Amino acid sequence: METPGPSTDEPPAKIHKSEVINPEVSTETNKCKCELNVPGINKINEKNILYMHVEGDTFYAKKKDKKLKTELNEKFKTELLQKVCCLRNSNGGLLVTHVVDRDAGFGRNLDRFDQRFEIDLNNMIEDDSPYWMNYRRRWLQPTEKGEYQDYILLYVKGSSSVSTQAFNTYMPNDGSIERPKAREIAEYMSKFHKASDTKNDSKIGGDEFKEGDTLPYYENRDLQFKRLDQGVLQCSQGKDLPTDKAAVEKILALRLYDYITAFTKLEQGGVIYFGVEEQKTEPPRENAEGHPTYHYKVRGLSLTENDKLQIKTDLLTNIKQNMLWVDDKGNTLKEEDVARKVEITFHSTKEDDTSYVIEVVVPQQYAGMVFTEKKGPFAWRLSRTGDKKKIIPVDLAKWQDRVKMMLTCEKCKKGARQSVEQQQQQQQPQQK
Known part of the structure; x- marks a missing residue:
């Protein structure tokens, strides 16, 4: 059973062939310096690793800070979904999120993370395969002293055709x-x-x-x-x-x-x-x-x-x-x-x-x-120039071609069948 996690040496499907698309429209992904400070990150076998920051108040702000919490949430949500979409369209990988100034008075429970993002992350699974086959999140392993590090690791599986952050059509x-x-x-x-x-x-x-x-x-x-x-x-x-x-x-x-x-x-x-x-x-x-x-x-x-x-x-x-x-x-x-x-x-x-x-x-x-947007759908992929990585939009014509592939792609059909089977199992009465 395939679940997202450390990458294997399996060659990517032809549909994921690397291309540099619209390089003039890009977002630098290596402005974050977390990668220099994350203990043990070099031991993780992932070719594609992206980093981002999030203020601890995003998860743990008091009720009186509701406006601040909303603003932080929207900013965090937009960046996280863009980077996840990018990883899905680049054979998968790992997103490392540094929770800055986390309030130690709150526990390590990730329910708030799940509540904010599970629906949106699920929406980016284009072949209808189950959520657990595409994502896995956890805190970075604790240090030798047993102290947890303030980094959330989100493993992302590659898309079977093309993943879209927002279709911008209804x-x-x-x-x-x-x-x-x-x-x-x-x-x-x-x-x-x-x-x-x-x-x-x-x-x-x-x-x-x-x-x-x-x-x-x-x-x-x-x-x-x-x-x-x-x-x-x-x-x-x-x-x-x-x-x-x-x-x-x-x-x-x-x-x-x-x-x-x-x-x-x-x-x-x-x-x-x-x-x-x-x-x-x-x-x-x-x-x-x-x-x-x-x-x-x-x-x-x-x-x-x-x-x-x-x-x-x-x-x-x-x-x-x-x-x-x-x-x-x-x-x-x-x-x-x-x-x-x-x-x-x-x-x-x-x-x-x-x-x-x-x-x-x-x-x-x-x-x-x-x-609804002049740029069309929001779909992203990773482009590399030397050791630099950029997030760039998927070309519209290629996005359209890959979307249509969902009806013929064997991986997409397999994901859809698995989703149907899972739904049927959930609808069956529980055995007493």
Whole structure:
């Protein structure tokens, strides 16, 4: 049974052949001086060893330091996941984390480490093989005096195809949009997708938006409602901004990019209406077992003609400049063409045309893949120049090829079978 640990002399699979990709975009991995001070690290048989620091407060900060703890956690999480992804795409290896200024009043339990990272680490297992076959963590062995060293060792197994820290694209469910699994992305990319000529039938007629009225519709995979009124803007971080700027900031914060990537995968696209409030109605007390119901009430945003023009311009500019659209042939869509893939319309909710619902629609499926980040998916690998190591992004075209390999790669199929077998064993009743 294969588990992550010290490397063997087994030659890497052909799919892992070392390549230097985009060397101009890199992160130095040897700025950390821990490798000079870690006792016994030279005895560990691993070709790829990366190092990083983490403040002890990340794990052990008091409750009163909640803001600090959150900031440290996010920074640590981003760096750790990037380096793990890099090791997975470089035949595996070891990540050494130096816990700086660890509070000796706390024990050596690694539950907090596991709670923070197990889900994210599991998400980077592209072949669905079990977690324990891909990772193993422990404290560095104690010294001769029996004192533990403040270093966490995380052994990482190499990927069977390509590991991805963040796909930066979403899949539509009926009640939500979700981070896809690697094999879902592979399945979607393996199919030929053609831009549909069918008109999106979830769009609502502009004359149906009357201030205070309840709409006779409900949310689904291609129809979403979001509250956006003066009250929302006053409570947002952009409350001191002009109305048009605050509205754009809030719309982007409501995951506009995420929804666009999900809608582009649907045959008829999808639409979001900003300016419709979701109101929950609890069941009557005598019917306590009933589920709450939701109604969608029109609450438009007060806008001038200039506000409308500026909001539309700024939203399209953000979509063009910050998102990546790649067609089914691997070509990046030009910014002027991206602007034609998303339509923005304002629907008046009052007779005096002072209040509006903002409609953002993806009118049809996109024949390709759309990402929330201009850099595309976040996938990393290790590049070596002499004794120097750099973390560099995996080239997008190679990432796409390797993702598609998941459907044919024997190692990937084996991992998927093992995952299914494990799930079946867990579902079987326990023998008494």
